[in-house]
Amino acid sequence: EKFQNIFLSASLSICDHNASAGIKNIPIIQEENFAFLYNKKHEPYHHQKISWREDDNALLIAPTGQGKTESSLGWLQNQLKKRQGRAFYILPFTASINAMTKRVSSIKDGFGNEELVGLLHGKAKFFIDEYYEKKDGQSLRDLIDINKKIIKPFKVVTPFQILKWAFGVKGFEKGFTELAGSYLIFDEIHIYDRELFRRILFFIEWLIEKLEVKVFIMTATMPSFMQNHIKEILNITNEIRPSKAEILKIKRHKIKLLDSTINEQIDFIQSKIDLGKSVLVVCNTVAQAQEIYEAIRCNNKTLLHSGFNAKDRTQKEKEVQSDDKPQLLVGTQAIEVSLDIDYDLIVTEPAPLDALLQRFGRVNRRELRSLTNIDEANCFVTTEIEDVHKIIYDKTLIENTLTALEKKQDIVINEDIVQSLLDKIYESITLNEDKLREKFQAYLDNLYPFSTYEESKEEFFSQFDGIEVLPTELFEQFAEHIKKQQYLEAEKLFVSISKKKYMSKKDLVTFVEINGIKKVFPLIGLKYNNELGLLNEEIEITQSRKLFI
Structure with a gap:
């Protein structure tokens, strides 16, 4: 009865909004929208074929650049054959969202229809709610545009944009209604702090049980203990991996440690630019990225970090992914996940191994040639751990990462050793030692329509x-x-x-x-x-x- 009231109240509100905006049809993703999956020049990977046949929740573990996005969309196609439902593609960083939205909308790499793919807009949602509540007859010029974005069947979001409904934030009834019977695709679910990782996991568990949600989780850099937690909590029996033969073929990266700060490598970076190489530089702070960007001479360069507004960030993402991509791209963690870019080499500040692996994944991504041990390194990591790095990352994790990489530098990294490296560096955590699972899900069970939950709303926003x-x-x-x-x-x-x-x-x-x-x-x-x-x-x-x- 409670869920009936939640869905009824939300559905009436959604219908009211759509009618006011003159929307007569709700778009759905059709079978023909997945044609792009089968128009590739190469044969699908082993793990893609398995993903596309999977009927249930699944966990995909595969290296960067190995078609995990296509794997997840093929999985979605298989689910939609049985039951229509909204789909949410969940990314950790806002900077990746616009690029993924464009990719999934495109004819070459996506559904070929912008009407099917949208974003969740925070402040715009606030404005539209205010408009409908006042009902004073004023016109809202982008009312139709906002509503069209809200009803799109495939949305690219951050975890916070769906997790907020679990805290009873205003409008949670609509949130649950959208999530009911939906399909959630998570990319690198684990790269948040441990508290947030646990909350996301427990929320997914509740959604699977209560709202019949299905989940596809994919990762390139997840420690084994986290994989095991996910499989246990979400009752996932289907772990998908590339074939051993495919893994052994991947020889994209050769690492070299630089005993210095990144500022001391400006001349080295400049020399590579002058030789015509395309260079990616990743810094741990916005201020450092700005400084490096201004110090390097290059006619075609772009800076990308979280200190841009959405208008300018969208333009920069277009530049980065255009045919005439910048020769020099300087960025922060914002470029780590789901930006489909490919550079000749990277120079990066130190970070934990999973973050570094994501950064390396933007180099030699197309694998135009396999590296050998006589080739020059293409992944350069500075080793000086500065005070600001310790604020962003756990110092011990960085130190353990550098120790592990020191033993692997100057040789081509085989992807089959990555998992063992991750497992050596990351210590296991107890997922539910403080009974968060029971507390969190009991709270979810006590959300009722037409109610406000100010205390939990404050708890939610305190996580940001x-x-x-x-x-x-x-x-x-x-x-x-x-x-x-x-x-x-x-x-x-x-x-x-x-x-x-x-x-x-x-x-x-x-x-x-x-x-x-x-x-x-x-x-x-x-x-x-x-x-x-x-x-x-x-x-x-x-x-x-x-x-x-």
């Missing part, structure tokens, strides 16, 4: 390290979009910064309030430009402390 702010220099653009009711465009101007940075810069923060909407938006007095992103340079705010649109 990011606060979205509007650079003051973009205020005029923001105000113009709001006046024209172009809320999706207004949303794209915000930049996410850490809570720590927000607190350190709080004297530079002022607020804008939109008339008629009960929400204020923080403006920050830091410089911003579309080439470098948000900078640490302060600018004077001349507006009053509170602004109204």
Whole structure:
């Protein structure tokens, strides 16, 4: 009865929204939308064929660049033959989402129809809810566009965008209604902190039991103990791997450690650029990436990190994945997962092994030639562990990684040893030592429609390290979009910064309030430009402390 009430209330609301937007048809993914899977030049991999035949929940373990995305979409095709349902493709980093949306929409590598693939828009969702609640007859120019995005059958999201419904965040009834009978595809589910990994896992378990959800989990860098936890909790008996013969053929990477900081490798990077090599540089912080980017001379270069707003990040992702890709790409962790890019070599700051393996996966990805032990290294890792690295990553994990790689440098890495390296570095954790599973799922069982859960909402948002702010220099653009009711465009101007940075810069923060909407938006007095992103340079705010649109 409880779920009937949840689904009924949400369905009525969704119908009301769609009718107001003039939407008459709900698109679904058809069999012909999967034709791209069978139009490839090469024979499908062993693990792809198995994935495409799989009827149940599954775990796929395969190296980077081995067609895991196609494996998951073939699995989805097989599920949709039996039952229609929404699909969610869940990625760890926002920076990967736009690129994956474009890829899955394309004719060559996807469904060939943009109407089928969408994103979840946080602030736009807020605006549309406010509009419907007020019911004052005002027009909303992008109402139809927003609703079309909401009803799309395939959505590319981060875990937070579905996990929030488990905390009773406003609109959870619609969230559960969308998730009911859906198909969830997770890419690298484990690369969050342990607490979040556990919550995601327990939520999936509940969704499988209560809402008949099906799950496909894929990874290239997961320690065995986490694989075992996933199989146990989700009752997955089907573990899919490439054939031994396919694994042994993969000889893409040769590692060399550089006893220095990345700043001390600027001349080395420049020399590779001057030789015409395509070079990927990965830094652990935005500030370091900006510094390296400005120091290297290159006519075709791009910087990609989390300090850009969505508008500029989308443009940069297009540049990176275009036929005329930048010769030099400097980035942060934002490029680790699901960006289908291929560079000649990488120079990276130290990080835990799973993060480094993801970064290496952007080099020699197409495997145009197999490496031999006489070839020059193409994966360079600096070894100086700086103080800021210890804030981002566990110092012991970085040290253990560097020790393991020291024994493997200057030889071609065979993918069959990667799992054993991961298992040596990562210690097993007890998944439910504090009874989180029972607490979390008991809480889920006690969510009721038309109720508010402020305490749990605060608990959910406390998990985020990011606060979205509007650079003051973009205020005029923001105000113009709001006046024209172009809320999706207004949303794209915000930049996410850490809570720590927000607190350190709080004297530079002022607020804008939109008339008629009960929400204020923080403006920050830091410089911003579309080439470098948000900078640490302060600018004077001349507006009053509170602004109204």
